[in-house]
Amino acid sequence: MDIDLPSDNNRPENDSVFGGRIDLYEAYWLYVDGVRYVGPVLKQSEATKDDEDRSPLARHYNHFYEKKEEHKKKCRDLPKGLRKYKQHFEEPRGNVVKVPRDRLNDLGINWEEGDDPIWLPPEYELPAVWENGLENMGQSELRELVRKLRSENDELRDQRDELKEKLAEVRRSLSVYLDKEQRNEKEDAITDSVVTCEDCGATFENKAGLHGHKSHCDATESTVDAGDLEQLAEELPELSDHQSSEGHGNATPEEELENLNHLLKGSL
16 A cells, blocks of 8 residues: 655756755655545545545545655655655656546546646556445445435436437438428429420420420411401301301301301311
């Protein structure tokens, strides 16, 4: 559990500020970082510093904290203080490593840019929160743990249901949009395929129908002069008695020609 301080093999001979490395400062530095590392993890756990009898994590924290306070008192008479010592040497002596930022994030340890790095021996590992897991937990602690787990489970279930509802809404909106697009495409296709005769206004589903109609339409629009109508009128048989009885027998020649013209256009 304790931090072994390596021997100072690289002590600078001409350090004008501190006269070289100071063992008390070196130990104080690492114990401070030990508290900075273990303390937030203990605070997030179910254990506290008072659970030392059954929590390895609490024992580690209390050990580092007591050592930190002990070396704080011992370093009071040293020059300049630990802050300036750390700024001067930048990192502790010996086989220590800076805890990576990703590791701090995983443990939920707040670390801002500009904060001092946390230095620890590379072999140091955080201990378990409890000894033998749940076996040493009391009934009240077990109930609290169950309550907490159920609460977290309910929260996750609510989040899942909310996500499902949002997904269903997106699916419905997408379906409505695609249906509308398909209808628009069909209407556009129908509109694009319909062709209209410019002469008579008749509509056809394709150009082939229009071409077949064109010759008939052109024939109906051929002009018939008055002479042709008079000749045709002379060749037609006289009106039947039934037609004459309906009032057509007294029609003038001009009216006869007009009626004949309408008759011919209707037959064509």
